[in-house]
Amino acid sequence: MNNIISSNQYRDIDGKLFEIKRQLRQQSGYPFEANDLENFLQCAVEGSFYKNVGNKWIEEDKICYFSVTSKGWTGKRWVEFFTSTGVEIGPLTKGLILSDKFKPTKGITYKIAVFRGDFFLDTTRMLSNIFNTAESKEFDILNIEAACLMREYLKDADIRMMGINWVIVLVLGDLNNIIEFSIGTNPIGNHPKIIASSMNFEEEIKYFPNCGFGFNNR
Numbered sequence: 655m656n657n658i659i660s661s662n663q664y665r666d667i668d669g670k671l672f673e674i675k676r677q678l679r680q681q682s683g684y685p686f687e688a689n690d691l692e693n694f695l696q697c698a699v700e701g702s703f704y705k706n707v708g709n710k711w712i713e714e715d716k717i718c719y720f721s722v723t724s725k726g727w728t729g730k731r732w733v734e735f736f737t738s739t740g741v742e743i744g745p746l747t748k749g750l751i752l753s754d755k756f757k758p759t760k761g762i763t764y765k766i767a768v769f770r771g772d773f774f775l776d777t778t779r780m781l782s783n784i785f786n787t788a789e790s791k792e793f794d795i796l797n798i799e800a801a802c803l804m805r806e807y808l809k810d811a812d813i814r815m816m817g818i819n820w821v822i823v824l825v826l827g828d829l830n831n832i833i834e835f836s837i838g839t840n841p842i843g844n845h846p847k848i849i850a851s852s853m854n855f856e857e858e859i860k861y862f863p864n865c866g867f868g869f870n871n872r
Contacts, residue, residue, distance in 0.1 A: 690817055710812055716773040718816050719766065719871060722803035726760030729753070732802045736848065741805060747850040750833065756798045764800045767793055767871040771818050771863040781832075781859040784867050785824075793869035795824050801835040804868060805848045810839045818866040837868075 659667075674691070678684050684691070711720035727735070729751040736743050743751070750756065769787070771779065788794075796804075801823040813821060820838035836849045853859060861867075 687817075694815075696814055710807075711768075711816075713770075713816075716770040718768040718770065718866070720768075720807070721763050721765050722800065722807050724759040724762045724764070724799055724803060726758055727802075728758050729756040729798075732756075735806070736802075740846065742847040742849070744847075744849045746852065747835070747848055750798055750850055751802065758799060764796065764803065765871040766796075766800070766804060767791070767869050768816065768821055769867045769869075770816060771861070771865050776863065779861045779863065779865075781853075781857065781861075784861075788867070788869045792872060794872050795826060796868060796870050797825055798833075798835070800870070801825065801837065801848065801868075805837045805846070808837065810846050813838050813866075816866060819864040821866045821868050822861070823868045 677686075678688075711718040713719070732751050733743065733748055735741075769784070774783065774787075804821065804823060808821065813819065818838075820836050823835040823837065825833040825835060832853050834851050834853060836847065836851070839846050
């Protein structure tokens, strides 16, 4: 439902937008985190106003912590859920969820830790260093069920409130293969996604700063 904006509301909102633009034009630079501002404004453009979104996770030193609990859903049930809620799943994603690699559990709580993209420098945001950093903090890789639970738990607005557009969940594949589940959406107008891709563990993949990385906080 559209809301009629009063002249006072329009003046107040316009004044706040003018102040933001004034701050951005300062010769000394913007005094706050520009990436956070951009993500907040994107949420506002899409009408996603979360007053207590931070209650869904705790952030410490650019790592977001939360938990999800399994519900005994089979792979088929997850595919039906994603289809009915408009979440795009690619053919590889669907195949993995429906395969023997998917092991449903019930009542198991996964403690999740998500590195924000800016936890790493542009020169160190590479697959091998991400794994080494996770290992140094005693984080483990997750599984397909955890990736599905995270996609259900995190709305796209939640992910953007973390300061990222995608959460990358890395799952062990066959031999030296790593399966990458990307949870998120493109910033403008696209529907939510959970997309899987396969890569060789020895590949030196470099990621963009809008990617976060999910691990099991054991």
